[in-house]
Structure formats: C-alpha cells, structure tokens
Amino acid sequence: MRTEILPYEPSAVARAAALIEAGRLVAFPTETVYGLGARADQSSAVAGIFRAKGRAATNPLIVHVESVVEARALAKSFPPDAERLAAAFWPGPLTLVVHRRNDAVADEVAAYGPTVAIRVPAAPVARALLAACRLPIAAPSANRSTTISPTTAAHVVKTLGGRIDLVLDGGPCRHGIESTIVDVTRGPAVLLRPGAISLDALRRHVDLVDPGAVTVTEGERAPSPGTSARHYAPAASLSIVPPDAVAAEVLRLRGEGVRAGAIELSPGSGLEPPAVVLPPSPDGFAAALYAALHRLEDAGCSAIVVAAPPDESAWAAVRDRLRRAAVPAEADA
Numbered sequence: 077m078r079t080e081i082l083p084y085e086p087s088a089v090a091r092a093a094a095l096i097e098a099g100r101l102v103a104f105p106t107e108t109v110y111g112l113g114a115r116a117d118q119s120s121a122v123a124g125i126f127r128a129k130g131r132a133a134t135n136p137l138i139v140h141v142e143s144v145v146e147a148r149a150l151a152k153s154f155p156p157d158a159e160r161l162a163a164a165f166w167p168g169p170l171t172l173v174v175h176r177r178n179d180a181v182a183d184e185v186a187a188y189g190p191t192v193a194i195r196v197p198a199a200p201v202a203r204a205l206l207a208a209c210r211l212p213i214a215a216p217s218a219n220r221s222t223t224i225s226p227t228t229a230a231h232v233v234k235t236l237g238g239r240i241d242l243v244l245d246g247g248p249c250r251h252g253i254e255s256t257i258v259d260v261t262r263g264p265a266v267l268l269r270p271g272a273i274s275l276d277a278l279r280r281h282v283d284l285v286d287p288g289a290v291t292v293t294e295g296e297r298a299p300s301p302g303t304s305a306r307h308y309a310p311a312a313s314l315s316i317v318p319p320d321a322v323a324a325e326v327l328r329l330r331g332e333g334v335r336a337g338a339i340e341l342s343p344g345s346g347l348e349p350p351a352v353v354l355p356p357s358p359d360g361f362a363a364a365l366y367a368a369l370h371r372l373e374d375a376g377c378s379a380i381v382v383a384a385p386p387d388e389s390a391w392a393a394v395r396d397r398l399r400r401a402a403v404p405a406e407a408d409a
Contacts, residue, residue: 111215
C-alpha cells in the first residue's frame with residue numbers, strides 16, 4: 077500500500093472524508109497528537125486500526141465527534157458531570173468515558189465493554205474532516221502501538237507508512253501530548269489519564285478522584301487508552317534522573333561506548349549533541365517532548381537520559397508519559 081501525504085486544504089479534506097466513508101484509514105492532526113482515523117460505526121474499518129497499529133483488542137479507542145450533541149447520541153447516559161466538563165472544555169483536549177449505546181459504535185471500538193471514550197476536538201483539520209464525512213471517527217494516536225506518539229506528519233509515516241491510505245498534513249500539533257481522560261460513569265468523576273487539561277482545571281468544574289497511575293495487565297480490558305504499562309516509548313532505553321545528574325549520566329554511558337542522548341530542562345551542561353533542551357514550563361515541555369524523543373531516536377541513540385520534571389500537579393501528564401516510556405519493552409510483552 078502506498079501512503080499518500082496531502083497538505084491540509086479543502087480538496088485534501090474531501091479526499092480524506094471519502095476514504096473514511098469507504099472504511100479506509102486516514103491519519104490527521106488534532107490539537108494533541110496525530111490520530112489514526114476510521115469510521116467508528118463499522119467493525120471492518122475499526123479492525124483496520126488495530127491491524128495497522130498492532131494494537132491489543134483489549135485497548136479501546138477514542139471516538140471523535142463534531143459536537144456535544146453527537147457525543148450524547150453515542151451515550152446511553154450523559155450525566156451532569158459530563159455536561160459540565162463538556163461545556164467547559166469542548167471542543168478541546170478532553171476525553172469523557174460514558175456508558176455507550178450498543179448500536180452507536182462498533183463493539184471493537186469499546187474493546188467489547190460497556191463504555192465508550194468520546195471527545196470533541198478543537199483542531200481545524202480534525203473539525204473539517206468530521207464536518208465533511210458526518211461520521212463518528214475512532215482515532216487512537218497514529219503510530220505503532222507503544223512507540224512514540226506522532227506530532228507531525230513525518231512522525232506518522234515513520235511507523236505507519238505503507239500501512240494506511242492517507243496522512244492529512246496540518247503541521248505540528250499544538251499541545252503535543254494526548255487528551256486528558258475522565259470517567260464520568262459513576263460519581264465522583266475519575267481521572268484515568270492525565271493530559272493536556274490539568275487536574276486543577278478539571279476540579280474547578282467537578283469533584284474528581286485521581287487514583288494515580290492507572291495501569292492494566294496484559295489481557296485485561298483497559299478502562300481507557302493510555303493505561304498500558306509501557307507506552308509512548310522510543311526504541312532506545314529511557315531513564316529519568318535528577319536535572320543536575322543528566323550530564324554525568326550521559327557522559328558515563330558515552331564513556332562505555334553507548335550512543336546516549338539527553339533531554340534537559342535548562343541549557344548550560346555543555347553536553348555535545350545529540351542533546352535537546354526543552355522549555356521549563358509544563359505546557360512547553362509537553363508540546364515539544366515527543367518531537368524531541370523522535371529526534372533523538374532518529375539520531376541513532378540507544379539510550380536517552382531525561383531530566384526529571386518537577387513533582388507538581390501541572391507536570392502530571394509529562395511525568396506519566398515519561399514513566400511509561402521508561403518501562404523496559406519486556407515488561408509489557
């Protein structure tokens with residue numbers, strides 16, 4: 077299969093919508109990361125996502141819709157917490173897990189469970205595609221499972237080139253980290269995955285339980301995407317060390333003949349490339365993290381040393397992604 081890459085424009089959106097309607101696979105940018113889309117109401121189309129990604133059937137997908145009205149149509153119930161959060165954060169990088177209508181989406185989308193994860197994206201390309209095809213679109217991140225999430229079209233092609241039909245190129249994603257996922261099927265609401273919307277922002281609107289890192293074991297149905305032990309991971313081994321220890325650890329590894337790269341929070345260590353300095357703010361770091369991991373992976377690093385982010389609630393999503401990326405591959409085999 078040849079994967080087309082088309083820059084975002086009306087004719088490209090029309091082409092992408094036609095492919096989605098025909099049950100094919102299209103990658104497109106959201107405000108978080110690039111998603112791999114298929115029509116959510118067709119089992120054969122959804123199965124294509126799982127094949128292309130090498131994704132476990134126990135790991136449900138997020139369904140993207142154009143409005144809260146369409147979200148309600150997929151749900152058996154849309155409780156008050158869902159209404160409050162939708163009013164505050166949709167369109168945007170928030171995913172809500174609700175009880176699903178059994179006839180609204182393919183069973184594979186929900187990993188054959190009673191709930192479905194839904195969001196209304198804000199990115200212009202995603203909204204244009206949803207408007208053009210008038211279908212709910214199931215779309216996990218557009219990469220092979222457990223690998224680094226894509227924030228550019230080139231990142232998508234890196235692992236899915238030849239496996240999918242089309243990539244809509246809308247440039248880099250704004251947030252660069254996945255959506256926050258909240259379960260509103262029971263009270264109070266429960267945080268399943270930290271993401272682009274902070275815990276503090278959510279708590280301004282609803283009572284919310286944060287159970288910590290939600291992690292499922294192999295073969296267990298996941299309550300939402302992003303709960304595998306190993307996720308968002310480069311091919312290189314990744315270690316997290318205190319910021320003032322990054323340079324010493326990288327030099328130690330290089331002294332042993334390892335091609336080691338670094339992600340730092342501030343310049344000044346004097347490390348030779350490959351090394352990347354990311355913004356010291358949680359939003360800036362998150363937006364640049366996956367691109368930095370791709371860059372170091374593409375530079376041939378077999379080890380990546382990352383400065384540990386601050387232990388503050390605003391950094392929860394970054395800590396979650398780094399912690400899962402640091403899990404050895406065999407731990408989630």
